[in-house]
Each structure stands twice: as C-alpha cells, then as structure tokens.
Amino acid sequence: xxKNKFPGMxxxxxxxxxxxxxxxxxxxxxxxxxEEKTVEATSGGGAVTVVVTGKKEVxxxxxxxxxxxxxxxxxxxxxxxxAVNDALSKVDEMTATEMGKxxxxxxVPGLF
Numbered sequence: 001x002x003k004n005k006f007p008g009m010x011x012x013x014x015x016x017x018x019x020x021x022x023x024x025x026x027x028x029x030x031x032x033x034x035e036e037k038t039v040e041a042t043s044g045g046g047a048v049t050v051v052v053t054g055k056k057e058v059x060x061x062x063x064x065x066x067x068x069x070x071x072x073x074x075x076x077x078x079x080x081x082x083a084v085n086d087a088l089s090k091v092d093e094m095t096a097t098e099m100g101k102x103x104x105x106x107x108v109p110g111l112f
Contacts, residue, residue, distance in 0.1 A: 034095055039087050039094060041087035042086075048062070050080070050083040050086075056088060061080065
C-alpha cells in the first residue's frame with residue numbers, strides 16, 4: 001500500500017481536481033458560445049462597418065458609397081483596417097470578460 005506523502009490533503013486535492021475539471025467544461029462551453037457570437041465595429045463615422053465572429057473570422061464588411069473615392073483609395077484601406085482591428089479587439093475583450101466570469105479574473109496564460 002502506497003503511503004500518502006501529504007496526510008490529510010487527499011480530500012483537498014480531489015476537490016481541487018473536480019473543480020478544475022468543472023471549470024474546464026465550463027470554459028469549453030463558453031468558448032463554443034463565444035464562437036457563435038459576433039461583434040461589430042465601424043470607422044469613418046460609419047463609412048465602414050465590419051462584423052467579426054467570436055472565432056475571429058470577418059463575416060461581413062459594408063462600405064458606404066460615400067467612402068469610395070477613386071482618387072484616395074488609401075483612405076478607404078485605412079478605414080477598413082481600423083474597423084477590422086477594432087472588431088478583433090472587441091472579440092478579445094468579449095472573450096476575456098466572459099472567461100473571467102468562470103476563472104474569477106484569474107489569468108491563465110495561453111487559455112484564450
């Protein structure tokens with residue numbers, strides 16, 4: 001029979017493992033739910049609107065005809081870039097907020 005190196009702690013370790021498994025299941029479920037959500041960001045006062053999924057995939061880009069100036073294509077490119085980056089940032093914030101509810105704000109490196 002193996003000796004318990006930490007007498008009296010067997011129950012605590014088992015409880016910790018159960019809690020960790022429960023948290024892992026909750027996080028997997030939350031991740032699946034987040035992947036179904038979308039965020040929207042705009043730039044140029046609504047000239048460009050970008051929608052990104054929780055999986056960080058761009059699902060749509062809408063460009064106002066007023067934003068199209070063939071003599072200034074770089075401005076449109078910048079508006080798209082700003083909107084996409086803002087949307088991706090919003091996905092990160094949404095993910096951190098929702099996962100923080102499960103982890104109690106405890107930052108686990110590489111978690112998401």
